[in-house]
Amino acid sequence: MTFDKYSATLTISKKNRRRGFEKQVATISDMAIRQKERFEAFVEFSENVDEKLRRLHLDMTERVFNEIIDYITDVDSLLEAERMLEENVRLLPVICFNTGINLADHKATFEILGGKIEKTFEHCRVCRLSANKLSTLKATFTNMCNQLGVSFSVDATISTIEQHFASEEPPLIAVILENCESIDIRIFSKFLEIVANSQSALKIIVILGIATDTEMIKDLIPYEALSLCDIRQFRCMAATHYLQEFLDEEVMHPDSYFQLSGRCFEWSLIEFLSHDFSVANYAAKLKFAALTHYANNACSFACQPREKALQAAKTVGKRELTCINSLPSVKNSRKESISSPAELVVALEEYFEDERKTRILLKCLLLVQSFMIEAVFGARSRQVYMRSLCEALYKSNEYRKFITYYGVLDKNSFIATIKKMSALLEESGEFEVLKSAVEHANERLQTEDIDKLIEEPDLKEPDTKRAKRAPKNAFELQKQLKSMTLQNKGPKSVFQEIRKDFCEKFDKIAQKFLIEARQDKPLAEIFFFYKQKMIDVKMVPPIVDNIERSLKNPFLYTKDEKMALTNADCTNENLPPVCVAFKLFTQMGSMVNVADWLDSCTCILENRKHKNKIKREDMEATFFQSVSDLQFLGLLKPTQRKTDHVQKVTWAL
Numbered sequence: 001m002t003f004d005k006y007s008a009t010l011t012i013s014k015k016n017r018r019r020g021f022e023k024q025v026a027t028i029s030d031m032a033i034r035q036k037e038r039f040e041a042f043v044e045f046s047e048n049v050d051e052k053l054r055r056l057h058l059d060m061t062e063r064v065f066n067e068i069i070d071y072i073t074d075v076d077s078l079l080e081a082e083r084m085l086e087e088n089v090r091l092l093p094v095i096c097f098n099t100g101i102n103l104a105d106h107k108a109t110f111e112i113l114g115g116k117i118e119k120t121f122e123h124c125r126v127c128r129l130s131a132n133k134l135s136t137l138k139a140t141f142t143n144m145c146n147q148l149g150v151s152f153s154v155d156a157t158i159s160t161i162e163q164h165f166a167s168e169e170p171p172l173i174a175v176i177l178e179n180c181e182s183i184d185i186r187i188f189s190k191f192l193e194i195v196a197n198s199q200s201a202l203k204i205i206v207i208l209g210i211a212t213d214t215e216m217i218k219d220l221i222p223y224e225a226l227s228l229c230d231i232r233q234f235r236c237m238a239a240t241h242y243l244q245e246f247l248d249e250e251v252m253h254p255d256s257y258f259q260l261s262g263r264c265f266e267w268s269l270i271e272f273l274s275h276d277f278s279v280a281n282y283a284a285k286l287k288f289a290a291l292t293h294y295a296n297n298a299c300s301f302a303c304q305p306r307e308k309a310l311q312a313a314k315t316v317g318k319r320e321l322t323c324i325n326s327l328p329s330v331k332n333s334r335k336e337s338i339s340s341p342a343e344l345v346v347a348l349e350e351y352f353e354d355e356r357k358t359r360i361l362l363k364c365l366l367l368v369q370s371f372m373i374e375a376v377f378g379a380r381s382r383q384v385y386m387r388s389l390c391e392a393l394y395k396s397n398e399y400r401k402f403i404t405y406y407g408v409l410d411k412n413s414f415i416a417t418i419k420k421m422s423a424l425l426e427e428s429g430e431f432e433v434l435k436s437a438v439e440h441a442n443e444r445l446q447t448e449d450i451d452k453l454i455e456e457p458d459l460k461e462p463d464t465k466r467a468k469r470a471p472k473n474a475f476e477l478q479k480q481l482k483s484m485t486l487q488n489k490g491p492k493s494v495f496q497e498i499r500k501d502f503c504e505k506f507d508k509i510a511q512k513f514l515i516e517a518r519q520d521k522p523l524a525e526i527f528f529f530y531k532q533k534m535i536d537v538k539m540v541p542p543i544v545d546n547i548e549r550s551l552k553n554p555f556l557y558t559k560d561e562k563m564a565l566t567n568a569d570c571t572n573e574n575l576p577p578v579c580v581a582f583k584l585f586t587q588m589g590s591m592v593n594v595a596d597w598l599d600s601c602t603c604i605l606e607n608r609k610h611k612n613k614i615k616r617e618d619m620e621a622t623f624f625q626s627v628s629d630l631q632f633l634g635l636l637k638p639t640q641r642k643t644d645h646v647q648k649v650t651w652a653l
Contacts, residue, residue, distance in 0.1 A: 034301040092196035104278035131182035196228035262390025394514040450495035
């Protein structure tokens with residue numbers, strides 16, 4: 001299998017025959033360079049991304065899943081003891097599992113949870129039900145029976161399941177309701193009551209997948225059903241933390257070879273924070289960018305792990321060398337073109353080594369920054385990584401501030417940075433220049449008396465006529481005072497001397513590796529993907545834009561004249577309550593006062609209240625349902641920073 005669809009035959013018009021024909025033929029010829037090898041490299045990259053994503057998902061959910069398993073074990077033994085003591089058991093264990101709004105990741109999350117439950121308990125069955133299969137009680141129990149392997153003749157009910165397991169020890173049945181917010185609350189509450197009443201004959205545990213707020217379920221379920229449930233809450237790890245782990249493991253790891261340019265990297269983060277919070281979708285964007293890169297970049301046959309790239313470079317021909325020499329970075333950085341496979345191997349070795357050491361140096365910057373009074377490069381590692389892609393970090397004001405702060409760091413913090421940097425270099429591999437500087441500083445800190453004062457040099461003025469001459473004006477006086485200040489500016493103690501010496505060495509190393517943007521270094525076009533617009537067109541989810549458009553102007557979809565608006569910013573009483581709440585929401589700051597928001601919505605809908613004789617309590621209930629819908633869409637989240645406030649969580653608004 002190859003990239004045939006990307007190198008399809010070209011239909012040539014008469015004009016193309018006259019002009020530019022040679023250029024088009026050359027382009028198609030370049031596209032065919034090592035096509036099979038490029039496709040195999042993409043497949044390997046894609047499989048590695050999937051494997052790392054699966055492993056990370058397991059690691060990120062392991063803690064909360066172990067807590068859920070422990071709770072199921074305890075409650076199962078408790079219910080078994082109650083069945084032995086009394087005949088009628090009606091307690092239903094309900095696990096409220098807050099998964100977050102990263103809906104694309106939920107499938108993998110529930111697959112892992114279901115598999116872990118089945119592996120932990122020998123006699124156990126798992127039923128996974130989604131909202132579109134729970135429209136009625138009949139459909140709910142039909143799906144349960146199908147997954148449990150229970151046969152039925154007419155209609156499936158809870159009695160059908162009881163009769164099936166009447167002649168044997170009933171298994172532990174874990175019912176996972178994946179998207180709880182979308183289930184009809186009447187069907188949902190009735191289902192809980194029926195299942196609770198069957199606990200004497202069956203062992204059922206209900207797991208509710210909740211994307212927004214677990215407390216909302218308690219508010220929606222009637223008291224009759226709520227009183228039968230033993231509800232416990234569990235929370236999955238935040239999607240932003242999950243993304244950072246994925247970036248550290250796949251994108252920003254020293255051994256990563258395929259890279260997004262600074263603009264593409266920033267765009268992918270904005271899409272993540274603005275739309276879905278899904279790491280699975282982020283990985284899909286990364287794989288699509290890699291597919292496009294390997295398909296359209298003729299030099300991408302070398303975009304492989306280090307050993308494979310060097311092996312591929314040893315067998316290049318004249319056509320491959322011509323393609324590589326045509327890269328802008330090669331033209332700008334080399335006086336002579338690459339003329340042989342051996343020269344290409346040397347150039348690739350230099351690139352890989354430079355890239356590896358640059359990433360180690362970026363980690364050192366973040367490590368040292370954690371001991372400073374200010375995070376000059378940003379609190380997150382992805383911020384300094386993104387800046388290093390598209391700008392010369394050494395020339396930035398932030399780096400100047402960083403090296404200034406490092407030069408005045410206190411003794412304990414400086415010693416801690418040296419120790420942590422030494423441990424980091426031991427894990428990361430060879431970086432001789434930086435490692436020797438760290439070892440030299442560490443050795444002096446351990447062997448010398450760092451509190452000892454350095455003897456100051458004799459600052460007596462030389463016995464010359466010029467030195468003895470008194471200043472004639474303010475300029476000469478200022479010059480003499482400045483000269484004396486510079487003489488007294490040196491380190492006063494051994495520690496200050498060590499600190500100054502190490503900062504100078506660190507600055508020279510940073511100048512070598514951070515003097516140029518990483519995406520502009522020689523041969524960078526082989527490894528970096530720059531075409532942000534191409535993945536923007538293919539990967540931006542249009543459903544989000546459609547939802548936002550419908551909330552702002554529902555007339556576009558309903559064609560109801562009463563909902564027509566004179567301009568985009570206005571509103572009226574005939575709009576759906578969720579649209580009114582959304583339009584007010586867009587006009588507020590990052591922290592939204594819920595009480596003020598409610599009063600504003602009530603004022604707009606006041607005329608509807610009088611016309612339809614709607615009670616104040618019903619209007620408040622409608623408003624809070626609208627707030628829950630906006631939270632489900634990922635537009636806001638609860639906050640403890642201010643009382644009665646919610647916080648916007650998307651950049652798009």
